[in-house]
Amino acid sequence: MYQYDSYDHAMVADRIAEFRDQVARRLDGRLTEDQFKPLRLMNGVYLQLHAYMLRVAIPYGTFNSTQMRTLAGIARDYDRGYGHFTTRTNIQYNWPALVDIPDILDRLAAVEMHAIQTSGNCIRNVTADPFAGAAADELEDGRPWAEIVRQWSSFHPEFTFLPRKFKIAVNGAKADRAGIRVHDIGLQIVRNEAGTTGFEVWVGGGQGRTPRLGQLIKPFLAPEDLLSYLTACLRVYNQHGRRDNLYKARIKILVEALGAEEYGRQVEDEWAVIREGELKLPAAEIARIRAFFDQPKAVEPTPVPVTGNRAFARWLDRNRRDHAVNGLSSVVISLKPIGGTPGDITDAQMDAVADLAERYGFDEIRATPDQNLILPHVRNGDLEAVWAGLVEAGLATANAGLATDIVACPGLDYCNLANARSIPIAQAISNLLEETGLSEKAGDVTIKIDGCINACGHHHVAHIGVLGVDKRGEEFYQITLGGAFGTDAAIGSIIGKGLAGEDVPAAIARLLETYLDIRADKERFIDTLRRVGPDAFKEAIYADA
Amino acid sequence: MKTVTANRLTDGRVIYRTATGQWTTELGEAARLDDDQADATLEIASDESRIAVGAYLIELEDDLPGGQKWRREGIRLAGPTTGSTHAQATV
Numbered sequence: 001m002y003q004y005d006s007y008d009h010a011m012v013a014d015r016i017a018e019f020r021d022q023v024a025r026r027l028d029g030r031l032t033e034d035q036f037k038p039l040r041l042m043n044g045v046y047l048q049l050h051a052y053m054l055r056v057a058i059p060y061g062t063f064n065s066t067q068m069r070t071l072a073g074i075a076r077d078y079d080r081g082y083g084h085f086t087t088r089t090n091i092q093y094n095w096p097a098l099v100d101i102p103d104i105l106d107r108l109a110a111v112e113m114h115a116i117q118t119s120g121n122c123i124r125n126v127t128a129d130p131f132a133g134a135a136a137d138e139l140e141d142g143r144p145w146a147e148i149v150r151q152w153s154s155f156h157p158e159f160t161f162l163p164r165k166f167k168i169a170v171n172g173a174k175a176d177r178a179g180i181r182v183h184d185i186g187l188q189i190v191r192n193e194a195g196t197t198g199f200e201v202w203v204g205g206g207q208g209r210t211p212r213l214g215q216l217i218k219p220f221l222a223p224e225d226l227l228s229y230l231t232a233c234l235r236v237y238n239q240h241g242r243r244d245n246l247y248k249a250r251i252k253i254l255v256e257a258l259g260a261e262e263y264g265r266q267v268e269d270e271w272a273v274i275r276e277g278e279l280k281l282p283a284a285e286i287a288r289i290r291a292f293f294d295q296p297k298a299v300e301p302t303p304v305p306v307t308g309n310r311a312f313a314r315w316l317d318r319n320r321r322d323h324a325v326n327g328l329s330s331v332v333i334s335l336k337p338i339g340g341t342p343g344d345i346t347d348a349q350m351d352a353v354a355d356l357a358e359r360y361g362f363d364e365i366r367a368t369p370d371q372n373l374i375l376p377h378v379r380n381g382d383l384e385a386v387w388a389g390l391v392e393a394g395l396a397t398a399n400a401g402l403a404t405d406i407v408a409c410p411g412l413d414y415c416n417l418a419n420a421r422s423i424p425i426a427q428a429i430s431n432l433l434e435e436t437g438l439s440e441k442a443g444d445v446t447i448k449i450d451g452c453i454n455a456c457g458h459h460h461v462a463h464i465g466v467l468g469v470d471k472r473g474e475e476f477y478q479i480t481l482g483g484a485f486g487t488d489a490a491i492g493s494i495i496g497k498g499l500a501g502e503d504v505p506a507a508i509a510r511l512l513e514t515y516l517d518i519r520a521d522k523e524r525f526i527d528t529l530r531r532v533g534p535d536a537f538k539e540a541i542y543a544d545a
Numbered sequence: 546m547k548t549v550t551a552n553r554l555t556d557g558r559v560i561y562r563t564a565t566g567q568w569t570t571e572l573g574e575a576a577r578l579d580d581d582q583a584d585a586t587l588e589i590a591s592d593e594s595r596i597a598v599g600a601y602l603i604e605l606e607d608d609l610p611g612g613q614k615w616r617r618e619g620i621r622l623a624g625p626t627t628g629s630t631h632a633q634a635t636v
Contacts, residue, residue: 027554029595047598049621051557097556341627412617413625421620423627473613 001064001364002147002292004112011155012109015116019043020102027099042122044115045101048416054093054101055118056108060128060146060170061089061367063113065354068365070111072350078104083350085335085343087407087458088167089127089367090118094414116154121162121249123153123234127169129177130368133295134330134376136322140189140197142172144290145226148281152227159234163241164249166234167206174487179369181205181214181489182461184251185233190220198222203233203263204255207455211491212252217264223286225271228279232271236263295377296362301327302381312387315398320383329380332400333373333390338434339427342408343371345395352393360386369458369485371407372400403438403445403512404430407458411451411468412475418451420468420475425449425504432505433512442512445525446485461485463526464508465492468501477504479511479541481534484526495534495541503544510540546605547583548575549590550621551597559621560597562590568597572622577605 004012019039026036040046044055056071071091075083078100079093086092096104108114117124126146133141149168153159159166171178172189180186186202199221205214221229240258242248255263304320307313321330333353335343345353353373357365360382361375368374378386390396399405406429409415411422426449433439448462459465465480476498483492499507512525514537519528529537549562553570560568561575566589569575578586583602590600603618604611610618620626 027595033594033598047552047557049617050559050624051552099555339628412620413627421626423625427628470613473615475616 001062002059002289008112009109012112012114012116015043015114016102016105016109019105023098023102038120040098041119042116043101043105044118045098046119046416048094048410048414049412050414051095052098052101053414054096054104054115055086056091056093056113056115057118057125058089058091058113058367059150060126060132060143061130062128062132062143063365063367064363065358065365067111067113068350068354068357070107070113072347072354074104074107075347075350082344082346084341084410085345085367085371085373087369087371087409087456088125089130089369090125091367092410094410119165120160121164121166122160123149123156123162123166123168126150126153127167127178127183127369129171129173130366130374131177131321131330131376132172133293134321134323134325134328135173135175135177136324137174138172138324139174139191140172141290141293141295142170142178142187142189143293144286145172145187145189145199145223146170147289147292148226148286149230152230158231159238162234162238163243164246164251166237166251168230176486176489177369179461179485179489182207182211182458182485183214185230186214187226192220196222199226201229201233204252204260205489206250206252207458207460208250209247209453210250210252211455211460212256213489213491214252215255215260217260217267224281224283225275227281228275228277229267229271231274231279232267235270236266240266296325296328299325299327299379300381302379304329304380305383307384311391311396311398312384315387315390315396316383318398318402319400323377325377327380329378329383330374330376331378331383331386332368333375333395334397334400334405335372335395336399336405336430337394337397338399338404339431341423342406342426345373349393349395352389352395356386356389360389370405372405399439401444401446402440403433403442403447403464403508405446406430407446407448407462409450409452409455409457411449411457415451417454418468419470420451420477421501422449422451422457422466422468425466425468425477425501428502428505429508432509436509438509438512438516441516442525445512447508448483458485459483460491461489462492463529464511466504466508469498471498475501477501479504479507481537482526482529488526493534495538499541506544507541510543511537514540546577546579547602548572548578548605549583549587549600550575550603550618551590551600554594554596554598557598562586562597562600568593572610573608578602
């Protein structure tokens with residue numbers, strides 16, 4: 001893992017001291033709310049329905065047991081004993097008091113964490129494949145590049161007031177688990193014909209009100225040119241992005257208006273000016289950053305255990321993933337207990353995960369865009385002990401990738417922007433699909449739920465998306481079908497009129513029953529949907545509406 | 546009827562303005578305002594930003610949040626509706 005140097009420590013400490021003073025000035029009236037709001041947002045502090053919300057960055061979703069224990073302590077001492085992992089691999093606290101937040105930031109800084117640039121029109125937390133550095137299908141670990149981008153983008157004076165927020169993802173595996181086509185910029189590590197690794201650069205993807213898939217503007221970017229090329233991309237956006245209209249300010253609108261070819265041409269023109277300048281990455285610096293991200297060395301090549309314990313076997317089947325190193329596995333810790341709140345975890349559970357990571361997981365934890373956690377490196381011989389520890393902590397739900405592994409935004413239960421609730425819908429769907437056995441029978445299905453069109457819950461890229469809308473004070477939910485997050489990224493299509501919230505779980509159950517009736521042998525839900533089209537499911541969805 | 550609500554500056558909690566110009570977390574203690582009183586009270590409340598952030602008017606029906614925002618304001622009043630989540634713990 002990356003470790004702060006003196007510059008990182010000083011930068012974060014200075015920012016906390018500055019924010020502590022800003023909070024004091026707000027409390028004694030020297031700052032108005034209008035003056036204070038942009039300052040608190042730059043430090044990850046929102047004001048939501050019931051309380052302030054603090055969003056803490058977890059760069060590329062990677063953290064360790066010490067950091068997890070600190071997150072647990074903050075939940076215990078300053079919140080209501082839990083935290084909430086988000087689709088941007090951050091953690092949010094829903095109940096901190098403003099007066100306590102500078103002290104919380106001090107605690108975070110002590111373990112090399114912060115909340116800087118988790119809000120505002122700047123470059124946000126950089127994300128990566130949550131299995132980076134562990135995945136069996138990986139070409140190269142994307143996290144060193146994500147760290148280089150993090151360092152370049154933190155407090156970047158030119159890119160602190162962009163037309164709108166800006167999200168970058170890096171994927172180094174064959175399968176795209178970072179969602180590079182639904183980011184403002186997606187970087188896919190590739191190898192060219194000469195055997196050299198570099199980046200495909202995808203630009204203009206995003207979800208929200210106007211969902212778009214990113215377009216390829218650079219098939220191969222040499223690694224040493226990464227920062228100069230990103231600078232050129234941001235510069236063209238910063239100059240031409242729509243600052244006059246909040247809803248048209250994201251780069252996806254600019255890329256669509258100009259056309260990817262013209263946008264790419266303007267980037268090339270800008271890049272030609274700066275390419276050979278100070279942003280050229282020295283090989284020694286790339287190597288220095290890479291050294292922080294070493295994979296575990298060779299281990300005893302113990303096979304994955306064969307067990308007669310059905311619960312353990314089921315968990316292995318659903319939540320274990322192959323690892324690049326023989327003898328190791330990665331495991332998904334589902335934060336989707338049946339009927340629970342997606343992404344929530346108690347302070348005691350955080351401590352339990354920290355203990356397991358420290359004892360069995362090479363002291364490494366990942367947060368995922370699916371609101372789950374991962375222990376990326378576990379010896380196969382330790383899998384049963386890890387599972388037993390998770391059972392004891394109430395974290396051994398064997399549903400990774402199933403329909404009950406639901407992603408949901410906080411929705412109207414917490415969020416100031418939401419029009420409808422998300423979490424209770426997720427809970428009701430989870431309960432019904434488990435009771436009926438449909439979750440297990442249907443296999444790999446993604447369900448993602450949003451309480452407004454901003455789409456923090458990623459409903460656009462779910463196989464089954466659910467979008468809450470408000471119609472004259474009543475909640476309705478639109479169903480979308482056919483979206484996908486990864487390699488085969490797609491934006492789902494709205495299937496018809498909205499349903500009342502109480503009708504959504506049964507509609508999804510009927511949809512999955514229809515799939516089980518018409519699927520070809522072992523065909524995945526998304527493949528059946530693509531083969532027969534969404535209309536084949538319309539009757540099932542609206543049968544009782 | 547209407548009343549004025551906001552979030553408390555120090556901790557963000559939901560608060561309501563009373564008839565005597567205090568702020569309370571109890572809706573039952575909030576002022577009941579007709580349309581004429583409501584705008585004037587909101588103007589005064591908006592100047593109290595060292596206590597209350599983002600003051601605005603909500604509608605009341607049978608002493609509970611009403612109008613088109615009844616659900617949102619009901620959630621602000623009673624807390625998240627998420628049942629089995631950990632949010633039910635008290636502070």
